[in-house]
Amino acid sequence: MVESWRDRLFPDTTDSAAKLWLTSAVVWGVVGMTFGVFMAILFVFPEFTKGVPWLSFSRIRPSHVNTVVMSWVSMASIGSMFYMLPRLVKTPLHSERLANIVGWSWNAFALCIPLTLLNGLSEGREWAELIAPMDWWMLVNLGLVGYLTFATVANRKEPQLYVSVWYWMGSMVGMTLVWIVGNRTFIPLDGLNDAIANWFYAHDVLGLWITTMGIGIIYYLLPKLTAGKNGEPGNPVFSHKMSLIGFWGNFAFYTGIGAHHIIQSPVPEWLKAFAIASSVLMSIPVYSASANFFLSTQGRWENLAWNLPLRFVTFGWIMYALSSFQGSLQAVRSINWYQHFTGIVSAHAHLAMLGGFSVVLFASIYYCIPRLYNVEWYSKKLVVVHFWTFTVSFVMFFLVWTTMGFVQATSWVMGINVQQTVPFLQPFTFTRMIAAVSMIFSVYIFAYNLLQTVRSAKRAQATSRVIFPSPVAPAAADD
Numbered sequence: 503m504v505e506s507w508r509d510r511l512f513p514d515t516t517d518s519a520a521k522l523w524l525t526s527a528v529v530w531g532v533v534g535m536t537f538g539v540f541m542a543i544l545f546v547f548p549e550f551t552k553g554v555p556w557l558s559f560s561r562i563r564p565s566h567v568n569t570v571v572m573s574w575v576s577m578a579s580i581g582s583m584f585y586m587l588p589r590l591v592k593t594p595l596h597s598e599r600l601a602n603i604v605g606w607s608w609n610a611f612a613l614c615i616p617l618t619l620l621n622g623l624s625e626g627r628e629w630a631e632l633i634a635p636m637d638w639w640m641l642v643n644l645g646l647v648g649y650l651t652f653a654t655v656a657n658r659k660e661p662q663l664y665v666s667v668w669y670w671m672g673s674m675v676g677m678t679l680v681w682i683v684g685n686r687t688f689i690p691l692d693g694l695n696d697a698i699a700n701w702f703y704a705h706d707v708l709g710l711w712i713t714t715m716g717i718g719i720i721y722y723l724l725p726k727l728t729a730g731k732n733g734e735p736g737n738p739v740f741s742h743k744m745s746l747i748g749f750w751g752n753f754a755f756y757t758g759i760g761a762h763h764i765i766q767s768p769v770p771e772w773l774k775a776f777a778i779a780s781s782v783l784m785s786i787p788v789y790s791a792s793a794n795f796f797l798s799t800q801g802r803w804e805n806l807a808w809n810l811p812l813r814f815v816t817f818g819w820i821m822y823a824l825s826s827f828q829g830s831l832q833a834v835r836s837i838n839w840y841q842h843f844t845g846i847v848s849a850h851a852h853l854a855m856l857g858g859f860s861v862v863l864f865a866s867i868y869y870c871i872p873r874l875y876n877v878e879w880y881s882k883k884l885v886v887v888h889f890w891t892f893t894v895s896f897v898m899f900f901l902v903w904t905t906m907g908f909v910q911a912t913s914w915v916m917g918i919n920v921q922q923t924v925p926f927l928q929p930f931t932f933t934r935m936i937a938a939v940s941m942i943f944s945v946y947i948f949a950y951n952l953l954q955t956v957r958s959a960k961r962a963q964a965t966s967r968v969i970f971p972s973p974v975a976p977a978a979a980d981d
């Protein structure tokens with residue numbers, strides 16, 4: 503039977519949406535991170551794109567930030583949820599067809615991010631640069647993903663809601679509110695009020711979206727990935743109570759911390775104090791989640807030797823815990839005064855988003871793809887190369903950037919002006935560029951491995967189900 507164009511483009515078959523969202527996410531991950539590497543190169547060769555406005559740093563930067571956040575991380579998180587949620591609530595996704603329609607709409611949106619920003623169509627608000635029609639478009643996309651999530655949960659056959667489901671439902675509400683409050687298209691404010699809304703957006707797109715989607719994914723993955731080599735069941739989540747403290751604490755304290763980005767500005771003192779106190783209190787949900795992840799892996803650390811997705815997810819949550827520890831410290835007035843406007847802050851952003859949640863999403867893709875396509879990864883060696891090249895380059899990238907930030911901070915405190923500090927920074931920007939190139943090389947390897955895996959699955963139309971990492975129970979049993 504010949505498939506209609508509707509069934510080809512927007513299929514209604516089980517898991518088709520998860521496939522579309524996850525594979526698209528990897529494409530946007532490659533694009534968005536390449537923008538990042540391009541900037542790292544521009545810091546060393548600033549004349550490289552001279553005279554080409556659309557390749558100037560000021561246009562590449564927002565294209566990078568918006569692509570990695572809204573296209574790579576968001577699509578990979580939603581794709582993972584579309585795979586995991588139906589299995590947790592024991593009911594199919596409410597509408598695979600609708601999820602595929604939104605998937606294509608989100609892809610078109612992702613394409614319009616660089617098209618608008620590189621052409622200078624920007625609102626000029628850091629991290630929230632997209633213009634009004636894009637804001638409306640994303641609101642519709644978010645509304646539809648939220649509808650699919652809640653409708654699937656409402657139709658569930660499993661009465662108990664596993665902690666991941668709470669996190670994903672919370673993320674849907676959180677991100678919609680953050681999008682409406684943070685983008686001036688919906689609530690136009692001026693001056694300092696606009697800055698407050700802007701930084702609420704910038705921090706909470708991390709706190710009430712990337713973090714909460716990611717933690718839900720970690721809670722799904724850990725019990726699967728701690729299964730023994732000979733098919734022994736995985737560890738259950740160590741403490742349900744700790745996961746709930748994490749959930750409520752996250753939503754209670756994250757909402758108030760945006761203003762810690764503007765402590766050096768004339769916003770009301772009470773708001774600064776509130777933001778600083780909330781930032782310190784964030785330690786409660788962060789450490790209850792991290793301790794829970796640690797304790798849920800206890801007794802199965804040996805799995806790290808052979809289970810590659812577990813390696814990725816463990817590296818990811820450790821980076822998340824470290825970045826949150828750093829974040830709470832950085833909000834304190836004296837420390838904030840010292841490191842504000844330096845590379846320490848940008849390195850910190852990458853500790854959470856790149857070393858943390860991007861790596862958790864690599865783990866999720868390594869886990870989901872073989873189960874979605876009924877095929878083993880094209881090359882297990884390439885997964886190992888991805889892991890080591892990425893993690894070693896990332897650690898170098900972070901340390902060099904942070905050290906550069908200390909040089910900047912100390913120079914400014916000593917009264918050396920910005921222009922004079924630039925020569926001191928050159929060895930650091932050069933080393934950061936090397937780390938960035940090596941990191942993107944590993945991401946290209948990951949994308950190549952995925953492409954070959956999907957192609958081989960399509961070619962073979964595999965009948966036997968071989969799951970990666972090989973010595974674990976069949977997916978049907980652990981899903």
Ligand code: HEM
Nearest residue numbers: 535538539541542567570847848851855856860938941942
């Ligand atoms: C190969 C990977 C990456 C490289 C080489 C890279 C590099 C860079 C560079 C050079 C900047 C400009 C910093 C400045 O203005 O001084 C930047 C900014 C930024 N990047 Fe990345 N990046 C990468 C991946 C990511 C990912 C995956 C995310 C998020 C998921 C991310 C989020 C951000 C954010 C939020 C900023 C703005 C930071 C701030 O406001 O200080 N990056 N990146």
